[in-house]
Amino acid sequence: MPEATPLTPGITSGRLSADTLSENFDDLHPAYAPHEAAVASDRCYFCHDAPCMTACPTDIDIPLFIRQIQTGTPEAAAKTILGQNILGGMCARVCPTETLCEEVCVREVAEGKPVEIGRLQRFATDTLMGAGKHPFTRAASTGKSVAVVGAGPAGLSCAHRLAMHGHDVTLFDARAKAGGLNEFGIAAYKSTDNFAAQEIDWLLKIGGITVETGQKLGGSLSLDKLKSDHDAVFLGIGLSGVNSLRADGEERDGVSDAVSFIADLRQASDLNALPVGRNVVVIGGGMTAVDAAVQSKLLGAQNVTIVYRRGLDQMGASKFEQDLASSKGVHIVPNAQPVAVHGNGAVKEVEFEYTTTSDGKLAGTGETFRISADQLFKAIGQSLEGAPEGLTLEGRKIAVSDTGATSLGGVWAGGDCASGGDDLTVTAVAEGRDAAEDIHATLMGGK
Ligand code: SF4
Numbered sequence: 297m298p299e300a301t302p303l304t305p306g307i308t309s310g311r312l313s314a315d316t317l318s319e320n321f322d323d324l325h326p327a328y329a330p331h332e333a334a335v336a337s338d339r340c341y342f343c344h345d346a347p348c349m350t351a352c353p354t355d356i357d358i359p360l361f362i363r364q365i366q367t368g369t370p371e372a373a374a375k376t377i378l379g380q381n382i383l384g385g386m387c388a389r390v391c392p393t394e395t396l397c398e399e400v401c402v403r404e405v406a407e408g409k410p411v412e413i414g415r416l417q418r419f420a421t422d423t424l425m426g427a428g429k430h431p432f433t434r435a436a437s438t439g440k441s442v443a444v445v446g447a448g449p450a451g452l453s454c455a456h457r458l459a460m461h462g463h464d465v466t467l468f469d470a471r472a473k474a475g476g477l478n479e480f481g482i483a484a485y486k487s488t489d490n491f492a493a494q495e496i497d498w499l500l501k502i503g504g505i506t507v508e509t510g511q512k513l514g515g516s517l518s519l520d521k522l523k524s525d526h527d528a529v530f531l532g533i534g535l536s537g538v539n540s541l542r543a544d545g546e547e548r549d550g551v552s553d554a555v556s557f558i559a560d561l562r563q564a565s566d567l568n569a570l571p572v573g574r575n576v577v578v579i580g581g582g583m584t585a586v587d588a589a590v591q592s593k594l595l596g597a598q599n600v601t602i603v604y605r606r607g608l609d610q611m612g613a614s615k616f617e618q619d620l621a622s623s624k625g626v627h628i629v630p631n632a633q634p635v636a637v638h639g640n641g642a643v644k645e646v647e648f649e650y651t652t653t654s655d656g657k658l659a660g661t662g663e664t665f666r667i668s669a670d671q672l673f674k675a676i677g678q679s680l681e682g683a684p685e686g687l688t689l690e691g692r693k694i695a696v697s698d699t700g701a702t703s704l705g706g707v708w709a710g711g712d713c714a715s716g717g718d719d720l721t722v723t724a725v726a727e728g729r730d731a732a733e734d735i736h737a738t739l740m741g742g743k
Contacts, residue, residue, distance in 0.1 A: 378432075
């Protein structure tokens with residue numbers, strides 16, 4: 297498990313007033329009012345063979361749901377969305393739409409301004425969930441039981457679809473709370489008002505799902521026992537190991553994992569009590585790096601720098617995320633890799649070496665520079681920890697077929713722990729759903 301943030305003299309709480317903090321952590325994309333949704337939906341051309349739909353990993357019929365909003369039936373629009381993506385509410389908040397559906401929207405291509413698909417999706421799903429409605433009903437019980445391990449996006453999506461088909465599902469999670477990355481792994485300003493937990497309460501209304509928290513595979517759970525107690529097992533255990541920097545002095549105080557910082561922030565009841573450095577350096581180029589950097593700034597850090605070893609165009613964080621970071625005052629330094637963490641006990645400076653890339657290969661130039669830091673976050677990716685024995689791996693993930701079947705009969709996997717995919721919430725939801733369909737077909741003798 298990632299380590300917690302160690303405190304040093306430079307890392308203190310209460311840098312900003314409570315009012316400023318609540319303003320800083322307000323909703324990133326405020327919800328549309330109904331008249332705004334009407335105007336936004338009016339911009340859609342309802343394209344035949346819509347490119348936005350092809351770009352959506354969950355294949356939501358985007359022109360159909362936008363037309364349903366336009367015709368004043370947002371709850372029907374929500375059903376169109378949720379039928380493909382049961383976490384459509386969260387995906388509307390966290391999907392990098394600018395590199396998926398909105399990037400290919402014909403309005404974007406022609407005018408540089410796409411139909412705001414993500415915000416329209418949020419309008420529809422918020423409307424339905426706000427009315428307390430759950431639009432799906434559970435089929436008659438099949439008498440089959442399935443263990444779903446990991447209550448993150450893949451596990452939740454899989455559990456819901458299985459329950460809808462009439463199977464009894466036990467949904468296990470290692471943490472004290474369900475939600476996985478939705479609850480612990482994304483910036484607070486993307487999921488305000490405890491939305492991740494609300495969405496789970498809403499999802500469980502389908503019935504037939506028992507949630508058991510504090511149950512870890514390799515700890516209280518073993519794959520053999522799960523297999524003997526259930527008719528099928530789905531693993532959506534994510535990636536819980538944190539890669540190391542491989543730089544001298546990495547063990548100094550003030551150096552910690554960005555994922556722990558983000559989790560602490562999401563679970564904090566009082567942001568004012570959350571410590572942050574004055575000079576913060578984040579190493580990495582993905583969404584986690586941006587989420588940690590932006591939130592450090594919003595908590596009151598004075599200087600925040602993201603350092604990434606390759607060029608800006610290679611960053612995992614989209615252009616939108618990079619621009620968001622810059623707009624909050626975060627400085628991004630590309631083409632530099634960490635060499636050493638200096639300081640006497642606690643970090644004081646981080647030393648970097650400039651890099652070049654030739655033929656796709658990264659190499660240091662020998663030229664170095666230093667950045668002052670009292671807090672350093674590592675955001676250089678996560679790895680699979682505690683994969684059960686007997687499962688074939690592909691690279692460092694669990695090898696799966698197109699429908700999530702692993703090398704072990706009766707065991708499926710999806711989301712970040714499984715091979716393929718691109719580690720997005722929306723992809724994990726699609727993989728959980730597709731594995732559930734395959735499990736259902738297998739259990740009912742269709743395969
Ligand atoms: Fe509407 Fe844009 Fe999709 Fe066309 S590509 S259907 S205009 S959202």
